[in-house]
Amino acid sequence: MSSIYPKAPKRQRPKNLNLLTIRLPIPALVSIMHRVSGAFLFMLLPALLWLFHQSLANAEAYQLAQLVLNHQLAKLICLAVTWAYLHHACAGIRHLALDAHYGLRLNYARATSRAVLIISGLLTLRMGIWLW
Amino acid sequence: MVDRKKPAHGFSDWAWQRATAITMVIYSVLLAVRFLVDAPSAGFEGWHAWFAPVSFRAITLLFLWALIYHAWLGMKEILMDYVHNVGIRAKLQSVFGLVLVGDAVWAAYILWSLV
Numbered sequence: 344m345s346s347i348y349p350k351a352p353k354r355q356r357p358k359n360l361n362l363l364t365i366r367l368p369i370p371a372l373v374s375i376m377h378r379v380s381g382a383f384l385f386m387l388l389p390a391l392l393w394l395f396h397q398s399l400a401n402a403e404a405y406q407l408a409q410l411v412l413n414h415q416l417a418k419l420i421c422l423a424v425t426w427a428y429l430h431h432a433c434a435g436i437r438h439l440a441l442d443a444h445y446g447l448r449l450n451y452a453r454a455t456s457r458a459v460l461i462i463s464g465l466l467t468l469r470m471g472i473w474l475w
Numbered sequence: 476m477v478d479r480k481k482p483a484h485g486f487s488d489w490a491w492q493r494a495t496a497i498t499m500v501i502y503s504v505l506l507a508v509r510f511l512v513d514a515p516s517a518g519f520e521g522w523h524a525w526f527a528p529v530s531f532r533a534i535t536l537l538f539l540w541a542l543i544y545h546a547w548l549g550m551k552e553i554l555m556d557y558v559h560n561v562g563i564r565a566k567l568q569s570v571f572g573l574v575l576v577g578d579a580v581w582a583a584y585i586l587w588s589l590v
Contacts, residue, residue, distance in 0.1 A: 381549045382549075382550070384546070385549070385550055385571075388542075388543075388546065388578055389574070389577075389578065392581050392582060395585055396581070398519075398522060399585060399586075400585075400588075401519075432500060435496050435500075436500065439493065442493070
């Protein structure tokens with residue numbers, strides 16, 4: 344499909360698509376983590392519903408859910424889910440503030456991004472202490 | 476497919492994404508408060524009894540449905556950004572949609588099969 348827009352003049356510009364060397368500004372980091380954590384939660388939702396179902400169905404199923412949750416790997420996944428949920432929620436609240444035109448200035452945008460990382464990190468840490 | 480005759484299409488997705496998000500934040504806070512004030516007693520009996528009140532089951536289901544619809548809107552957006560082949564995107568979108576409808580029915584079953 345040919346574009347109706349005139350072609351941009353060809354210029355030699357530096358291009359870096361190496362994900363390992365790109366240094367994202369902190370609001371961009373929070374933004375991509377918001378997306379990744381959301382997709383992660385979507386993928387784990389069936390597993391979480393299964394656990395929830397087991398925990399409520401009957402006493403034996405409850406025991407099974409407890410057995411699964413006592414496994415170290417399951418605890419680690421639980422912690423990851425907690426982090427994803429908290430990060431997604433905190434970053435989401437920040438988005439709502441941005442929608443309402445709060446915190447649009449660059450220094451505020453950076454400060455609130457940092458706050459999202461710190462608050463969700465601390466709450467996840469609290470959950471980790473409770474899990475182990 | 477976007478219906479151009481309905482100018483509100485994009486806006487309604489945007490608004491629903493936020494409405495469901497706010498629903499989830501409110502529920503999360505209520506859940507945390509209830510955990511602190513009225514923690515379920517240990518074991519299956521206590522946990523089961525914690526979910527006995529119809530009001531609590533109703534808002535839990537509302538939360539799960541809000542989450543599922545929120546996930547639908549979010550996954551649609553991710554697909555639109557990264558999957559540019561329209562055919563593949565439509566297929567993936569229907570797979571995600573079916574999974575989420577299944578999740579929604581399952582959530583209702585879990586909460587309403589309690590006796």
